[in-house]
Amino acid sequence: MSDHEPRVVYGEAPDQEVRSLRVRRCLLRTARDEPVAELEAVSFRMRFGAVAVAAEGVGGVETQPAFRRQGHMGRLLRRALGGMARRVDVAFVSEGIEGVYERFGFVGAVAEGHLVVPVRNVERAAGADPDAADPGIRSANPADLPAMVGLYNTAHAQRPWTHERHLGWNRLVPQTTWKPGSHTLVLRTGRTIAGYAVLEGRAFGDPLGTLTVDELVAEDAPATRRLLAAVARLCWQRRLGRFTVREPADSLTGRVARHMGCAYEQLFPPSGGMMAAVLNRPSLVRTVEPELRRRTGGQRPDTDRLLAIEALCGGDLFPDDRTLIRLLLGHWSAEDAYVHGAVVPDRYRDLCAAWFPGGGSRALPAPYAHRLDRY
Incomplete structure (x- = not known):
């Protein structure tokens, strides 16, 4: 640090609960207590196959405009990672900036992927009448969340890069004035919930050109087909020809959609994106x-x-x-x-x-980062 740069002090604020995640703020401040830079160390448990490992993630990284391009973020990251290494063995970044986090030992370790499903293919395969609603499907309420968590953990229990969800989990996008938030459908069979689909909310003014499902999880193939048919019915009402489902190709949802006829689009970023580092x-x-x-x-x-x-x-x-x-x-x-x-x-x-058979094999499902668990 040169003589003309202010001396900075590192500190950590006590953990706080933010949207079902424990968050610790890591800070750099000047000797006069001016904020210089900060980031969040987010605690969770991440799946490495059938084992859930305690981990922390780097998020909310920001440097104040007056202190940018002076190396403060590098100082902050090194100190924060040192603190993480005393608590956990592995660190993650949910949305890494290209060319930055590699310098701190991070590397891209999961690919982005989603299913693109034509509405006509679903109608043909499921024999769905676009005008007839499924009486077993309704909008979700807070009481449905424990059952949804159970279905999710069962479906993805051995999938790398999957968070282990606890019974109090609720990271559905809340409704605000300008954003309708997550719209969740649940399928009931008898007295139990057999599946759910979380639809991504549209911001106010967005065109009705797309429909995206953030998660679609069900206990068996018939329940999966019914949920896909319900989404296709919404598309038909909006005059949309296809919809997107953010689920891996080797999941039950992926297998059912592939049987109906769909495309799977996958991106392997050379830098940035979702990254991990061994501590x-x-x-x-x-x-x-x-x-x-x-x-x-x-x-x-x-x-x-x-x-x-x-x-x-x-x-x-x-x-x-x-x-x-x-x-x-x-x-x-x-x-x-x-x-x-x-x-x-x-x-x-x-x-x-x-x-190390690689994901998508018989011994190891493909790694997948579900959108609602990102921070």
Whole structure:
């Protein structure tokens, strides 16, 4: 720091509850207590397959205009990540700026993806009458949230990059004057909720040109078809030819939609976007070891597995933390790592192939970041 720049002091404000998430503010201020820069460290549990890992995410990053381009954000991030490393083993960024977070060990580890579903295909496959409402489908109310959380956790329990939702979860977009907020449909069969669909609200004045579903989760294929038919019915009323569903292609919703006929669009950003970083490698590997055992199905000798775990902890196996986080989250398979220059001893090749099959495989669902859990 040069002589003409003010001395800054780092501090952290106590945790607060914000929309079902615990948030800690990390701050830089001058000696005269002027705000310089701040960010939020958001606490949650993130799925690495069947294991939920305590994690923190970087969000709400901002530098005051008078202090920009002086390196303060780098100072703040280094101090904040140091604090995170004392609490958790892995950090995430929900919407990283291109070319920035790589300098702090982050790497893109999940792709954006969504289904594009033609209304006509749904009507044909489901035999839906566009004029006849489904009597089992109604608008949701707050009492439905626990059942929705249960359906979501069941559907995505082993999906990497999925948050573990608790019974008090409610991150539906609230209604305001200019934004109608989330519109949620639930499907009841008897006395239970068999599925739900959360429709993205339109801002006031937006054209009626699109309809997007932020989540569509159901207990079985027939319930999924009924919810897709209900969304298609809304589209028909608005004279829309297609709609978007933000669900992964290998989910139940994705499989039903694919059978009906749809497109799946996916984006792999080279920089920025949703990113992750390893903070404590040995501790993270030990935490996800049960998940690695699950992926092998107990088919490998324990001696080889224990030696490989030690090599993974110590960095002798996949020493680059950026490669490791992509492998653990299923963004890369072991073969992807080899293509990008990773070298693995022959004795560990079969084990690594089982540990890191890549998402969308039989052993590991595709990683997916649902919109309502982003911060």
